[in-house]
Amino acid sequence: MDKATRAIRRSGVRLKSINSGHTDLALVISGIRDMRIGLKSFQNAQTAVSQDMMVWSHTDENRAIQDVMEQINELHIFWADSQKNFLDQLKSFKHDFEMILEGERQVDAARGKLAQAEQREYKIKKELKKAVKKASVEELNSLETKLTDAERAKDLAQFDAVEKMQENEACKLIRLKEGLSKLSESYLEMAHKMAIIFEAQREVTQAIPDVHTTALHEMKYTGGGATKRAVQKAKDRLDRYHSFKYKLVAHGTVEPPPPYTPGYFASEAGMPYEHDLASNDVRLRPARVMSMEPQAPPLDDETVLRDQREYLRVQRDRERAARRYSSEDEEQQRLGAHKL
The missing domain is CATH 1.20.5 (Single alpha-helices involved in coiled-coils or other helix-helix interfaces)
Structure with a gap:
């Protein structure tokens, strides 16, 4: 059903852009809009499930389940905020392509004016060629004046079209580079925050007591303090996240972290951070700096x-x-x- 709906939506976009052109750009904008709608639906579904689990936990008197579900619901609120920031960046990315489409339309309008000016010049030249043998001097002078005006208008239209095309190409490069860079940073931010949140959720889950041969009525739940500390620590790390700006390091300067390690980078030193599972803190990872002996230039x-x-x-x-x-x-x- 979703595939059919998407196919119908894309067909509608193609039909709307038949007259105006730039179907590919219109499909890109429509696709980004679908991404936002899908992610927003996923976010709402996650939030609803988390709240339903918390409500379900209070229907019973199991203190362990109640506490864990409450803390997980708190973590899912943090996760929803992180996804909201990414949704805002997707909206900005869609706006960049809308502005690119607007620039293409302005270029089309300038080209249309140039084509009209060239057509008008061609008609006047054709009339002047016919009137050379049988028209009076005044008529010839009038046609020559019209031709001069038409040539001037064509030159102005050509200058405007060339200027619009150059400006549009520059704007496309700027908007595309900035848009993709910010979107990449937003993806990384969401991924890093997701690692922080769900590492805390895993720690909260570990507080659920294991079931052994002991009778259930003799089991005691003692993880309330640990779960609250895990959630508070995740909240503090999320609040401090903006001080750990992700920064690419030049190749060969610092040894990159392994692909399975969630990296956090310092904007000042360009040094990757690592997550200490024991203390649930972020700390600098020791890096090996390549040293080279000085050599005289050849x-x-x-x-x-x-x-x-x-x-x-x-x-x-x-x-x-x-x-x-x-x-x-x-x-x-x-x-x-x-x-x-």
């Missing part, structure tokens, strides 16, 4: 040749200076011997 061929030429020039200068000093010494010795 020399290119031009640098080597330049250094060699400089070295040879210095050697030639030294040889010339040595020969000059040697000749001066010999001349002084010769003059001294002549005086003697």
Whole structure:
């Protein structure tokens, strides 16, 4: 039934977009709307089941079941709030595509005006060509004036169309990048909050006493304090979540966490967090930073040749200076011997 309803809805979207075009964009917007509707229905069903379980637990006098169901209902309220934030982000993502569709329609309108201006210019040129042989000078001047105006209008329409197309392409890139980035962050936020909430639910569930050979009337429920602490700890971690911004770390700088570990990342240091199951807290995971020994940059061929030429020039200068000093010494010795 759901598949049939979805097929009918998509067919309706195609029919509506026949005249305006951009059927693919319209289907994307319709699909995001279906995502929001489906997630909202799932959220409402979860909340209803949680409340029904709590009501059912109070029909009996089993204190363990009553306490556990009350705490789980409290956790499901947190989970509903987390899903609501994701629903808001889906709505914003749908709005981004609606704005992209609006930009495409503006480009279509600009192209339509350009086509009308070109058609008007073509008609005037055709009339002027027919009137060259039999029209008067005044009529020819009037047609030439109309042609000049039509050409100017066409140039303006062409400039506007090109400007609208360039602006639309830039806006599409900006909106798509920002929309997908925010949606990805919202997915990660919901996943991390889900891990916090349902880890607490697992801890609350463990408070239900195990049934052994002991008579049921002798069993005592002592997990009330533990369940309340687990829920309060989850609430505190959710309140502090925004200080643990998810941050991608450059490849090769920090060893990434294994795929089965729920990671939390610090915006300041870019270091992944890990969840301590014993204390139910979040703490920094030790990271291995790759160290590299400093190396001199490689020399290119031009640098080597330049250094060699400089070295040879210095050697030639030294040889010339040595020969000059040697000749001066010999001349002084010769003059001294002549005086003697």
